[in-house]
Amino acid sequence: MSILAELSNLRVYFYDSSDKRFIRAVENMSFPIENGKVLGLVGESGCGKTVTALSMMGLLVSEPGIINGKFLFEPKEEDAKYIRSLLQKVKVSDPDEEMSNGDRLNLFYGLKKFISIEENPFTIIKNTERWLRYHDTVMEKIRGKNISMIFQNPLTSLNPFLTIESQIRKTLLRYNESIDKHEITDMILELLRSVRLYNPEAVIKMYPSNLSMGMAQRVIIAIALASNPKLLIADEPTTGLDTTNKYRIIDLLNSIIENKGLSMLLISHNIRLVGEIADRIAVMYAGILVELGDKQEILKIKKSPRHPYTEALIQAIPTDYDLKKGKKLKVIAGRAPNNKIGIKGCPFVNRCFYATGEIKKKCTSKMPPLVEVSNGHFIRCYLYFK
């Protein structure tokens, strides 16, 4: 299977000016996204899922302390040449850093020249701002046209003063200047029909406040698809929707992916919901990737190795058996840790069921490495480390 995009060793730290120290948001995050496949990214709220997606889109603008890492992406052919020429303008002092890997370009190229961790915080922030300004020119060709994003709250992503028709028309014209103006209304209707919106002729004259949450989410998906992207990032597309709408949206996303051959990064806190359509699942905890593997291995087979956190996440969702018995719900005891930069060892150790006795000493002293337990199934835990 060919790989469309690959994130490797992404690190995002935020600078807390009142405490004068860095806060870890994402550390050593790496995962590939295969062509035409869905990758689910799962974790509790506040674990860095959205920050990962935003840094991929180049949308982290509010003074992050440190960004570091590599993001390989294969853009559309017509953009590739232009982006390559933009990237070549940054002359990097470190010869090891590669600009491209085959057709895939490193969109974070030149990061090392601007930012290195050893410097003092103020130069880091200054340099990050400089890099982000340069990075924005590259991302202008990528954002929307090659990677689209669906945000958490549909109603805040729509302009309340414009009708639905004019919002979609703006997106279409932005990415495809050669469109005939007489055909554009038909194209908008076609798009809205493809997201199974009822009565699109009436909807295009409405304002966002007239739409229900489910309808607004469909319009957002239509706008995201307007530019024919290669990768779709859906950041909690179903929060705030009710149960029936939730499944309708998930079903819709599934059929769009199958029809158009898109790749998708689906972010959610509900591991079962992600399991409905994802091919591979990545589990995050406190900014760290703890498990990455195929859906079947993570969700279905009971005795296959699993990270304790993934196990707890799955058990937190009540099954039909629990419902019949009327049992108390299982919870993950304790709270997620404060992401201080100085934490040593596994961040999950205080809530972990298995960390007792000898093994706990090991867990608290050093961060466990990511171990491949079977083909393509990685776990970061000392239980499986020999």
Place this chain on the structure above:
Amino acid sequence: MVRAEGIYKYFYGKKKGYTVKACDNVTIHIPPGKTLGLVGESGCGKTTLGRIILGLIKPDRGEVFFENTKITSFREKELRPMRKNFQMIFQDSRSAFNPRMRVYDALKEAAVLHLDMKVRIIKEYINQLIDRVNLHRGLLYNYIGNLSGGEVKRLDILRAIMISPKFIIADEPLSPLDISMQSQIVNLLMEIQQKKKITMMFISHDLRMVRIISHRVAVMYLGKIVEVASKTVIGENPLHPYTKFLWKPKSTDIVLKFPDKGCVYKRSCELFQKRGFPSVCLEKEPEMREVEKGHWVACHFIK
């Protein structure tokens, strides 16, 4: 304990003929010490019904009784002394607190208003309660904006139980939380309900969570109650096609539109299509009938 009988509430749009029937002849009873779960899609009038029962909105027609007192005819002034008997846990808990006040001051204000206590005792009382909802005491001196979603939700529950009400309405308390936090809040609500014997109405769109927490479940669709039964019956033997659909949501596109006459659910009803579009559904509105003991369904074809 709490009775709402024949509640009607319509909202009229600016355009002619555009009406939202938020509550259409709704009757519910909640016995003391029990929990009623109210389930339905968003926009079907669950929250409106909750607000009418608490007296926050006046219904067009119909009456609400609280311990045999008719509270719908009360004026705002007369209602105020009753208010400490019922509390609401809001969907957006953050907006239930003043963002410019420390949590402790906000809680103290409510306590001074409703409880006859000295300030020193109030402090101890709040400290006791904060242990009960599994929070750290230091949180009391934070502003609400600095706390996480789960902590705010717990504080909102604390605020609701603080003045020892007899009746609590929890309006979608789980929707903005993540999975692990949802189970924690459900456990907490169940524990409080059992200990204090509070009567509760739990509004949600998630049938699974409702089934865990409540004793009886009412299913609502477009302003009408379509099925009422105990939680085991709803879980194992649901009769109305809409309840069956809620358990196994498929992606059919439902049109939320109010029909002039006939059954409200017929447009997306499986039974309606299976039976070959019978004229009863088109013309006559189904009434609530008792199928078994304590199991009420509104459908023409269920006997």
